[in-house]
Amino acid sequence: MSLLSVVFTLSAHVLGSLLFVLFVAFLGYCAYLHYVHLKYDHxxxxxxxxxxxxxxxxxxxxxxxxDLTHDVFLKWAERYGSVYKINVLHHVLIFVSSPETIKEVLMSSKYTKDMFLHKRLFSMFGQRFLGNGLVTARDYDQWHKQRRIIEPAFSSLYLRSLMGTFNEQAEKLMTKLADIADKKSEARMLELVNRVTLGVIVKVAFGMDIELLENASSPFPDAIETCLKGMVHNIRNALFQFDPRNWAFVEEVRAACKLLRSTGAEWIRDRKSAVQSGGDVPKDILTQIIKSAGKEERMTKEDEEFMLDNFVTFFIAGQETTANQLAFCIMELARHPDMQEKAQKEVDDVIGMKREISYEDLGQLVYLSQVLKETLRIYPTAPGTSRDFVNDIVIDGIHVPAGAICILSSYVSSRLERFFKNPLEFNPDRFHPDAPKPYYCYFPFSLGPRSCVGKNFAQMEAKLVMAKLLQRFDFALTPGQSFEIRDVGTLRPKGGVVCAVTHRKHCGP
Incomplete structure (x- = not known):
């Protein structure tokens, strides 16, 4: 027998063995899928x-x-009740809108962030993204150490000291809007508030000023947008990166992640050097975090990587969700001129013509708080959270075996008739101080120990920007405006909230 024949025979045997192994693995996977279906099909x-x-x-x-997948989830919740399941390959997702279960899961530390989502946010297409930061860390001790380091930077006392910077950054938007009003041109409000909130997070958190409202060529807005789009595909389509048609985009996502992380590494390194040398450093959130970390008994190289993970988390979550809330709020006040007028009157009564808004002023803007809360009810910019069910649980009489992923959707709960009468109606009076408080069906910042550490930061910023906007401008949506929602991981107005902006009579040019 020739050498070629031997090689051919061996190759045929190897190929046959490989095909047999693949066939057995396929049968095994089919059997496992069938088992999963039987386990949860009740x-x-x-x-x-x-x-x-x-x-x-x-x-x-x-x-x-x-179209919006969350509307599909809402339709299923209306049809199948407070607990229903869907299958994604061999994963089982349990959607829960039972207030008692929401309370149990979110208020307890025993329900860990789910592994499915963790893997897809840790890295994107092989490039580290959010890693093991505050949003994604599954290990309680690991998460708690980070929270302990970061929490002082978001205390009310420290945030009060940043009011000057909040005012300064918001004034840049007012200057831009005054120019638009003078020229009688259209204002694309989503784009404008996106840039100002990114400017705020960069300045207030990291002591940098990148003049985003004027610098349209800055790479950061595009990098964030690319990361968000990549995140959605990475979470909802496990095969996305293997399709050759998507490879160019996959590379764009990797490059965007690298840009954010390399920028963060440079800023953190420079600031740590300045702190250690006793140099003059900004009193911002990054300085607070570095000083808090320095008080820890032991900081490892992994802890340094966590700091970078949180840089990217704050960079994206710290501006994207607030910008979207502002855009939705502007959209709804423009749709309801009576509410816009009522909010403007409150601002006039509390603030008058002052340019420098104080922390105490914000506390007196009660109706504006109601408007912002109602905005997050009907448009929760971070639409939900998820946990692993590591043990069996009974939800509203239905036994759910361990091993499933629990999905808690603020979007779904906030739009269910059984919790909110006429849920699609924008009605700030739902959050009047004398109105009954929603019972574990309203959680735009999550709840419990894993609730958003930047909640107060975000709401101070949103209220201050809206107060200045209402103080000086009237705004109306341009004809043909879309009120649909786009899902980019966060929720944003699909139409961009294009407005005609005019000076209020007492604030003319």
Missing amino acids: IPGPPRESFFFGHSLIVWRTMKND
Whole structure:
């Protein structure tokens, strides 16, 4: 027998063995899928479209049509009740809108962030993204150490000291809007508030000034946008990066992640050197974090990486969600001129013509607080959170075996008729001080120990920007405006909130 024949025979044997192993693995996976289906099929839920892909095809189709997947989840909650399941390959997702279970899961530290989402946020397409920062850390001790280091930077006492910087950055938006009003041109409010909130987080948190309202060529807004788009695809389509048609975009996402992390590494390194040398450093959140970390008994190289993870987290979450809340708030006040007028009157009564708004002033803007809370009810910019069910649990009489992923959707809960009468109606009086408080069905910043550390920061910023806007301008939506929502991981107005902006009579040019 020739050498070529031997090689050919061996190759055929190897190929045959490989095919046999793959066939056995395929049968094993089919058997496991069948077992998973049997384990959870007593739980209500929509019918699967595919034995293998479960409900993934519905989600992919919704995304391809540029429709909102959260509306699909809401429709299923209305049909199947407070607990229902969907299948994504071999994963089982349990959507819960039972207030008692929401309370139990979010108020306890025993329910860890789920591994499915953790893996897809830790890195994107092989490039580290949020890593093990505050949002993604699953280990309680690891998370608690970071929270302990970061929390002082978001205390009310420290945030009060930043009011001057909040005012300074918000004034840049007012100057830009005054110019737009003078020229009688259209204002793309989502884009403008995106840039000002990014400017705020960069200045207030990291002591840098990148003049985003004037510098349209800055790479940061595009990098954040690219990361958010990549995040959605990475979470909802496990096969996305393997499609050659997506490879160019995948590389863009990797480059955007690298830009944010390399920028963060440089800023943190420079600031640490300045702190250690006793130099003059800004009294910002980054300085607070570095000083708090210095008080820890032991800081490892991994802790340094966590600091960078949190830089990226703050960079994205610290501006994107607040910008979207502002844009939705502007959209709704423009749709309801009577509410806009009522909010303006309150601002006039509390602030008058002052340019420097104080922390005490913000506390007196009660109606504006109601407007902002109602904005987050109907448009929760961070639409939900998730946990692992590591133990069996009974939800409203339905037994849920361990091993499933628990999905808690603020978007769904906030739009259910059983919790809010006429839920799609924008009604700030729901949050009047004398109105009954929502019972564990309203959680735009999550709840419990893992609630958003930057909640007070975000709400101070949103209220101050809106107060200045209402103080000086009237705004109306341009005709043909879309009120649809776009999902980029966070929720934002699809139409961009294009407005005609005019000076109020007492604030003319």
